[in-house]
Amino acid sequence: MSEFLQHLINMLVLGGTYALLGIGLTLIFGIMNVVNFTHGVLYTFGAYIMFIVVHQLGVNFFLALPLAVLAGWLLGAAIELTLLRPLRGSDIDTTMLVMIGAWIAMQSGALWIWGGVAKSVTTPFPEAPLVLGPVSVSWLRLFVLAAAAMLIVVTYLLINRTKLGCAMRATFQDQDTASLMGVNVDLIYTSTFAIGSSLAAAAGALLGPVYVIFPQMGDLAAVKAFAIVILGGLGNITGAVIGGFILALAEELGAGYVSSGYRDAMGFLIIIAVLIFKPTGLFARSERVG
Amino acid sequence: MTAIALKVEKVAVHFGGLVALSDMNFTVGEGEIVSLIGPNGAGKTTAFNVVTGFLDPTHGAVSYRGTALNGLKPHQIADLGLIRTFQRTSVFPNDTVYDNLLVGLHRRGRVSLLEAILGLPRARSSHRRLRERASELVEWVGLERRAHDLAGSLSYGEQRLVGVALALAAEPSMLLLDEPVSGMNASETHTFVQLVRNIRDRGVTILLVEHDMPMVMSVSDRIVVLNYGRIIAEGTPNVIRNDPAVIEAYLGQGATRA
Amino acid sequence: MLEIRDMVCGYGGVTALRGISLEVKAGQLVALIGANGAGKSTTLRAISGLVAPRSGSMLFEGKDIAGARPPRVVASGIAHCPEGRRVFPHMTVEENLDMGAYLRTSAAEIAADRDRIYAEFPRLADRKRQAAGTLSGGEQQMLAIGRALMSRPRLIMFDEPSLGLAPNIVERTFAIIRGIRDAGTTVLLVEQNAFAALDMCDHAYLLEAGRIVLSGPGAEMIENEHVRKAYLGG
Amino acid sequence: QTIKIGVNEPLTGAFAASGTYVVNGAKIAADEINAKGGILGKKLELVIEDNKSNPTEAAAVAEKLITSDKVPVLMGAWGSSLTLAVMPKLMEYETPMVVETSSSGKITTTGNPYIFRISPPSAIEAAAFKGIVDKLELKKVDFLVINNDWGRGTAEDFSKMMKEKGITVGAVETMDQGAQDMSAQLSKLKGTDSETIIVTTAVDQLTLIFKQAAALGLKKRIITTGGSQNPDQIIAQAGAAANGTMHLTTFLPWFPEKTPNPEATSYFIAEWKKRGYDFAGCTESFRGYDGIRTAAAAIEKAGKAEPAAIKAALWDIKVKGLNGDIVFRKSGPEGKESGQSQPNVYLIEITDGKIGMKTL
């Protein structure tokens, strides 16, 4: 029983992590329709910025977080301006491949600059965990969970309650018509990509200290993020959050009670099963024919 | 009365709480031209979707020439000869007009996979016949000049013509046209009416949805009027034209001019 | 108000407009008619900046807008209700209307205009929270018209507004268009229902194969032999 | 003019960090040899190629080194799957290879006479550990291993040894290479009734495991195996969470005086520091150093830089390696045996952020 409770707590903490990974991608992949292979690199980038700012510049941990987010924003904007803008209007596979190229090049760049040896960030949180009866959880991870929740809420409000969010959705549903409404489409493209990127960097900045930081750390994170976004339905923030928790639950219970070798398989089997029964993710958009 | 081709019985469609169609019953006889009219959102396209298998009705049944269509997939229904066009323009945008029609001729061109891969003579001759037929169709809708342009680059009205040609390419025994003349001017519509008559004369049954009243009145044998998902009137053009309920709900006062 | 001179326009290798000149006077309702593929929609797209003209000039209230990008054109007071509805499919009816008022700031005025549109098209009021992509064709067309009206432009361009509308709604739409002209908004109308368009317009142009072949007051055009034959079906 | 040794290591991809360490160690050996006049009067030249942590590439790289660069002997290829992929090429071109890191038992048992391994397969490690288990008073152990040949091999060989010793083997949990969150596995291990967990994986995952175990309040004894721990990195990154953990290792850079070859160890460590490399990397890089010295010794002994002669000479050399004498014994099917040397294995313990020899 206490093992089960511990698994549930783990699921909660891991689910928050996954949700955080998912929301940045749901903007770029779900709303912009760019298969963003640089998501993982931006995640890695956020983590390295955190390392540099905390350890090499000696900045306070909590101040470093917004700096990492800002850096992610800038890098995202730069990627959009240089790589995506010239290919606007070309087919989704072409932009996907450009993103693949950027992923390969940037990841190797990280290896070149920082080397392959993992780095870790010291945090101001106590090492002793919070113990609640039979279960325990680290303070750092609780902080990450809270920060993730905050970012999720902010993103949700941004997309669904603001004029900018409305313009974003409109632009990616019909670019020409959005521009006829007076929307500056170029600006929307850049800022959407930048916001999504800054969320990826935020995830890296928060999770880098939880785990360790190395150049390929983003790959697995990106695969999970893709899975989560699709599970929750493209462009749906609430869906991504719920998808994140479902994936975490499947993995926790899979590893705990089936076999740790098939831990990741559980997640993927859930995805396949969900898509068999709800082919457009848990929260489908309504469509019609004719 | 001729034999019944299409029979729609007690069909209802709900989208969540929204009732798009309720208890719809009507029939279309072989070789008839029947029009389905009604205000915007009355459920006409929804009815098309049910008949052609794109939508499963919440209740009710549809049959064509005695075959129950319930549970059949759209392509199976198309195989029975029931072919539709779409209210929104619908073409294969990245293919030429001519290639669009070759895809449309799918039902005709079937040869076995093995024959196709080995390039057997039967596959070749079938291919030649398809090409001839595609050229005929292009000519027939008057798009010869555009035959080798990408369908997606045509103007709105031209794309609608391609849509109709595509449906004809599929060799319908019954054709369901959803607002075929929207986007055409009076003269183009006039030509189109000739076309429709022509098709019918070849033995094709036609079910038409259209808001162009002069066209509907001149071409239909019978008219069914829908409002809020229910049939409110049914009869010959003359009856419908003067039905006060129809005038109230749909035609408006200007219709008396038409 | 709007003055176009010798505009040439096209897509890639295709030339859709071969040098057209036209003029829209403030407060007028000007109609543009022509066969399928004549270039009517392209003209409107060129004005709103969706396609860049290759040559020629285009003045709106004295300012040169040739080659300007759509947001600038829209901000200068032109609205374009595009052909084929083009609603934002995954946004609700209400959000679509709000997008029409994207450049406006007064929330109260926007709300008032929205209510006015719901009053004109009660069908839309019933469907406020429905995703626009699931509306019926005619409902989408109403939404597109309503959305264009939401921007309160000085010049509004309609591309085949009657498309897919039921006869009584067509009547209402034309009444609205006449109404806004009477209230002082300039209108440029592309319409396949040539009779209705010529009947209500102040001035009309006839486009054929990318050229303007005829122009004049609507009533005069209706009488024209060529127009009667080719566009009025009789 | 020069005598070449081919180095086939992962410099990019998942194993980039380790491969780079090994190559750095190899360079120290080559420079040392050249400073002393080279071999057979010629300079030693390392031809270093990146196998991209990818088996197909590893095989291609071997092909390139042998056929275009004409190296008479190779060192490589770090991971077992990389080494296994290279092995058919060695047969094809009859060129020997010194295996410096890979631990899969299969490498020396499939009958490839061109393989000479200086790293201990898990069976040798288990055998070395056998002597100490009584003193550790192990009763029941669980395993948490990386899901590859190395981890699985360790779990298998150690279990066998433990069972012989009458120790109960409980759960065997695995983690994917690259996995970052092991909380689920650790929660499960927290709930079992064993007192010790044997952990086998590379340093990054070890750090995570210690941190996550601490966060879960898991207070069992943890012993790691495999010699890729880099304890200094663990201490730096896992902090207090690393206290109390024990590690089976094959090299003792902290106590040069306790190694079998104190002089060489000190030289190596001094050189390593001089070049500005991370001290933590020593525990992996010494393998590259030993590997090159082994190959060089064989060339010297053969008297010529030819594959067949070097292969024959490898059987006869005795190199004072940093963790014991390198002498190859026969392993695998008769007639086509591979060479396997028997390095020393030590147990160290981390207490209060310091490394100590576990004296038993």
Next chain:
Amino acid sequence: MRSGIAILTIVAFASVPLWLRDPYLMNALITTGIFIIGAMSLNLLLGFTGQLSLGHIAFFGIGAYVSALTSLGFDVGLPFGFRIVHVPWPPIVGFVLAIVVAGLCGYLVGLLSFRVRGAYFVIVTISFAEVVRLVALNWVELTQGPLALTNIPSITIGLPGLGDLTLRTKLQNYYLVLAVAVVTYVLISRLVHSHFGRAMRGLMENETLAVSVGIDVTRTLTLAAVISAGIAGAAGSLYAHYIRIIDPEVFAFINTVTMVIMVITGGKGSLAGPVVGGMIFGLLPVFLRPIMAPEAQWIAYGGVLIVILFVLPRGIVPSLALRFRKPKSRAETLAPVAFSERDAKEHA
């Protein structure tokens, strides 16, 4: 003209071993060739039905494992005390079985693709590949898991009157791969020019419309998936018998990415595209290797990829074909922005 170029190309490829003696380059050509076959199979799905399989390596890997296990034999226990003992069969049987089993897996995934399209199909294929990889990794009794299957025999072909020929050397393997590639090319070419090909294109461009004229989605997509997977399985089998060792690393995502790169840079939906893209990205690392640091090689690789797409966004073959062909049709050079395309997207 067309067939002229084809024959010339084949002759050129066939003559390579006559003047190229470097075994390393030959090796690179052979592995590249194997991946090109995989890329051609991916192109059948991506280029002609519009479904991107980002787990295509699964079929390749399954083919490799099936073929290897067939020729090595195995002995596994099943639940309820059953055992399967298989004694080794000739590799050529493994080759055939690889196609069949991979094709069957393609059928399963194809059935799924009946329900999910686009992005959802992408994630289903990724998931499928991951699950297969994890099975290969964890079903140690059958696959040896991470310990790898080693000593896989080379392919042996029975020649009438000449006895058996075992393809051990590079030369022999080169011609084997070339032959399989040519057969694959012809097969795919015939297929996409048949009415199946038109049905696939129709589904890709506007599924609702395609269905309404009687095209059977499930059948068409499943068929494409089966054939595509079967070909990938064949490529996997060639790989296993050439490299002669196989481990779960073969399922690595980067291998799928390599194939995707080959297809899209070369030009998806063009028959020659994967060959051209494959030659470039198969051999690029070989040429980069001597001239720059390992990390820089990858950066250059990514850079070349991006540059090609910037210059020729539709892929090399289609873009060049457009550039050098007389503009036969006036509308060909522009992407239609018309209504129907958007409608198609909405329905997708």
